[in-house]
Amino acid sequence: MLGPVFNREASVVPKRAATYLTRGIYLMTLFLLLCTGYLVLDGSRSLVANSDTAKFGGWMFRLLAPLQLVILSALAAVGSASNVAQEKDRRTLLLMLMTRLSGFEIVAGKATATLLSPLTLLVISLPLFLTLPLMGGVSPNQVFAVYLVTLVSVLVSAAMGTVVALWREKTFQSIALTVLALLLLVAGGEIVAAMGSPYSRWATAISAPRAMVAATNSHAGIASLMQTGAGWFVIFGSGLAATVIAIGVKQVRVWNPSREVRLKxxxxxxxxxxxxxxxxxxxxxxxxxxxxxxxxxxxxxxxxHVWDNPILWREVRTWAYGRKILLIRAVFVLIFALIASAVWYQVQSGVAMEPSGRIGRAFPAVTIPVAALGVISLVLVNALAVTSITGERDGLALDLLLVTDLRPREFIFGKLLGVMYAAKELILLPLALIVYLGFAGVMTMENMRYAILAGVGLYVFVTMLGVHSGLNYVSGRTATLASLGTVFFLCVGIAICMTIMVSFRGAFQLQLAPFLVMILGGGAALFAALGWRNPSSAIFTASFALPLITFYAITQFLLQTDHLYVAAALLVGYGFTTAAMMIPALSEFDVSLESDRGDGVSGATKGGPAVVGAATPEPTV
Known part of the structure; x- marks a missing residue:
């Protein structure tokens, strides 16, 4: 019914070992989070009374449900956008358009093929969520309501990513516009909610996070979805996904081939x-x-006139990422203006340093919007860095660059500086917001300087992480997901573990053991992502030390002590990891190349030109 595009993906996905590995890791991560929360709470007070067990079940449900929403929606959005963008970079989409496939078979086939992974993860986690009603505090109807909201959010993300990627030519444009479009929906919900309680249902209908909160409400269920507003989100989201797919079906052969693909x-x-x-x-x-x-x-x-470093010249002086990057900058500036307005209101009303949310006394209110803007900026910069390499690879330009007389430092530093120049608005605006907080008296001038130094270190790290992933992964989609997944774990995963520890306050020695299980597990996953191809002692040390350093930095921030320790820990930890990724690239210029392109190059030696006719399974240059 969906055509050969979906049928091929449905027949190939079960044959990949990575499919089952991903499912196992995802389910094990949720289970370990549940066990960590149980051990932490049981260590602070005994779960003898039914009321304590019910509170624990309800709290873990309200933690795991939004986490699953964010993970699966991000996977659907980035996966669909990168999947279609990879087809464009390799010029296989043009061949697909020359066949007798209809627009519906192409667009709906690509969208549903991308949904196989997130929907499978959603299904396999259902038994775990159904164990929470056994503890009390959560009803099965709430679980199914949450799953319905998550399903619609995943559908919207996949539809948006597929159609935007069919519209735009560059990989970074596709990923960035997809992420920013979804964030604008969330921001729109917050704006509508700020208009007053009469508009709260409309805000819930637009915003997936608000719909999730409504679905996890103790009085919510399938029958009361319409009353809480989550039902309106299901209707609005389903209609939005169908509308976006319909637009893609109608315009797929109008947008492609795009004007950027010009004949010589x-x-x-x-x-x-x-x-x-x-x-x-x-x-x-x-x-x-x-x-x-x-x-x-x-x-x-x-x-x-070309500079001495032609890579840097191309990144700075040409439209290397397409002219539509101006649209991405404009949308990010709009999101920055909305967040800056919220921060300004908090500062003017005097609530900037007041507690906010369930983890109240730990985080000031102004921390949430500033941290959200920082995470968005880091994700976009990392996506730009990884696509700067994967775009060259998929366009077969990386092979040509490697056989020129370019030196490794020219290529690496040219890409690093070029990416940071192209993303200058994404970097400078969050730092400008920190400067405003310093001059507004929310933070001291000394802490402002520390925050800026730590922010610059993080931007350099995510840029080098993107370049490292692009050079070491053959598949552009795999490189993008691995790089963005690393950023997500370091920014969000550790913060979630900290939320568990802060919420279940008790003896630290009882909380540390289960928390270290999550940290060490994350370190192993980080080592697999960074050093799966060329492991080294430096990568190994950085992979297991970085989560602990991030944990220490967050702890020092929560304790509101001298922020010098926070900045020093971040600069040392992330600086060492950046050097661990950069030094091998500069000394050996180790790049993973495909062995099945049929171009006669099947192997190469490190640090030298490609060797024709070699028989290494994974060639490097």
Whole structure:
């Protein structure tokens, strides 16, 4: 029914070992979070009374449900956008459009093929969520209501990512516009909610997080979804996904091939035979016996001066990421303006340093919007960095660069500086917000300087992480998911573990053991992502030390002690990890290349030119 595009993906996915590994890791992570919360709470007070067990079940349900919403929605959005963008980079989408496949089979097939992974993860986690009603405090109807909201959010994310990627030409444009469009929906819900309680249902209908909160409410269930507003989100989200898919079906052959895919101008013909034939044809058509002057030559642009580092010159002086990057900057500026307005209101009303949320006395209210803007900025910069390499690889330009006389430092530093220049608005605006908080008196000038230094260190880290993932993963989609997954774990995963510890307050020695299980498990996953191809002692040390350093930095921030320790820990930890990824790239220029391109290059030596005819299974240059 959905066509051969979906049928092929449905037949190939079960044959991949990574499919089952991903499912096992996802389910094990949720189970370990549940066990960690149980051990922490049981260590602080005994779960003898039924009321304590019910409170624990309800609290863990309200923690795991939003976490699953964020993970699966992000996986659907980024996965669908990168999947279609990879087809474009490899020019296989044009071949698909030349077949007799209909627009519905192409668009709906790509969208539903991307949904196989997140929907499978959603199904396998259902038994785990159904164990929570056994503890009390949660009803089965709430579980199914939460799953319905999550399902609709995943559908909207996949539809948005697929259609945006079909519209835009560059991979970064597809991922960034998809993420920003989904964030604008969330921001729109917050704006509507700020208009007053009469508009709260409309805000819930627009915003997936608000719909999730409504679905996890103790009085919510399938029958009361419409009353809480979550039902309106299901209706609105389903209609939005269908509308977006319909637009993609109608416009897929209008958008593709895009105007950026231009044919090269042919060389002017100067042969005597061509001139004679053209002169005769012109005389016959016009009826005049005029001499033929020959074809007009194509206009050639004046050559431009190229810098000593051509990689940096291309990143800075050309539209390497497409002209639509201006649209991405404009949308990010809009989101920044909304968050900055919220921060300004908190500062002016005097609630900036007041407790906020369930983890109240730990986090000031102003921390939430500033941290959200920082995470969005880090994700976009990392996506730009990884796609700067995968775009070259999928376009077969990376092979050509590797056989030139470019030195490793020219390539690596050219990409690093070029990405940071292209993302200058994404970097400078969050730092400007920190400067405002310093001059507004929310934080001291000394702490403001520490925060800026730590922020710069994080931006350098995520940029190098993207370049490292792009160089070490052959598949562009795998590189993107691995790189963004690492950023998500370091920014969100550890914060969730800290939320468990702060919420279930008790003896620290009882909380530390289960928390270390999550930290060490995250370190192992981090090592698998960073050093799966070329493991080293430095990568191993950084992978297991980085979660602990992040945990220490968050703890120091929660204790509201001298922020010098926070900045120093972040700079040392993330600086060491950046060096662990950068030094091998500079010294060996180790790049993973595909072995099945059929270009005659099946192997290479480290630090040297490609070797033709070598028989290594994973060639490197």
């Amino acid at each position: 101008a042919p060389e002017p013909e100067t042969s005597e035979e061509f001139q004679r034939d053209a002169a005769v044809e012109a005389a016959v058509r016009v009826g005049e016996n005029k001499p033929f002057e020959g074809p007009a030559s194509w206009k050639v642009r004046q050559p431009r």
